[in-house]
Amino acid sequence: MGDESGADGLADLGSMLRSLRRQADLSQRELAGLSGVPQSTVARIESGQCTDPRFQTVHRLIRAAGGRLRLAGAGDPAAGDPAASCGCDDAGREVIQDDTRRDEAGRRYPAHLDVRKVRTLKDWSGAWWAYSYTLAPDRWPLRVPEVTYDLDRGRRDERRLRERIRDSVVIRRVTEGVPDGCWRLLAELPDGDVVGELRAHLRSLSLLYGEDWGNGREVVLDGVLVAPGLRLLGIGRRLVTRLAEETRLAGVPAVCATAEFGGIDFLRACGYQLDGSRPATHRLPRPWSARSG
Structure with a gap:
């Protein structure tokens, strides 16, 4: 875990854990069930409120989310970089951290739901009233949220697969x-x-x-x-x-x-x-x- 024991280190740990959950498509409750760590503890770690998480607890959470923990010394290029030290999954894929998006009440969106911006009506499955997906934003008859996500696991997996193929x-x-x-x-x-x-x-x-x-x-x-x-x-x-x-x-x-x-x-x-x-x-x-x- 390196020398980072302050607020910045805890914030990086929480962000890394959310990124791993996003890749594994796990909710906090599902991660708690797989790791044996109480959901309340998972929530506190991700929010940075757990002031001194035990090493074994962090290790169990990372393993349950499909990642692996790497301990880096001071001379290691990965030292001080949470994403490099324990933010990669078993396939070596880079962890993407994006915790800036929040709903109108200021709450963070669930990390495993791949929140995406609504640029056209096609991005939002709730636009059932639209006759055409090419309708200009200034003509949308109802208020459209700025971001959205898929609740269905199958659709999330399909979207991720299509994006990997596209890239x-x-x-x-x-x-x-x-x-x-x-x-x-x-x-x-x-x-x-x-x-x-x-x-x-x-x-x-x-x-x-x-x-x-x-x-x-x-x-x-x-x-x-x-x-x-x-x-x-x-x-x-x-x-x-x-x-x-x-x-x-x-x-x-x-x-x-x-x-x-x-x-x-x-x-x-x-x-x-x-x-x-x-x-x-x-x-x-x-x-x-x-x-x-």
Whole structure:
């Protein structure tokens, strides 16, 4: 535990314990049941009111929450850093500490519920009265809380899994077996699993219209696919953004796509605009920097 026995050390210990509970998705009562430590003691430690917690008590709580306790000497780089010394779980994942969010009564939100900000109505499950998730905040008919969380354990686990996958996806261009003037982009996980794909091809405007367009060329977006369980994570938008970067480097002046129904909203979210000269066709305009991502 190092030399930290004052108020700052107790506050760091309480913050670390809340972070571990958040990772383990445990309430104070559940952690008390797993560790054999009374819930009142857990509450006092987390609030910094337990002036002298016993080492064995802290050890039992950390182990029950899925973490491990590390004792660091004065010369250890981790000494004095509670997150480094005992704020990691068995998988070595970094503990994220965020204890600043409180409700309107000034009470701290339950640490294991992953409190998140409400930026759109889609973030708040209680917005059953909204006809569209794209409704502007100044038109929301009812007062919406600043933050929210999921009470259902299954939904919390699913959200965390989706966020981990989103953060680990890598976009890669495939060139082997792909003809010149064509693009095949893959969204992959670290283990090689493909969760998204984009295909596009280059065409000549002179051949398309039967007129001399000089060096007129454009890239046609053939399609974007994302695994059904991983949609709405921004993977498709990352694929489209990567295509824009690739075509910019290739000196192609335009990228166009034809879409209907939900595909129209997707293209517009990626920065495409309706091309009035061709029905149902959208074009990604310049400058790229204003529309990327």
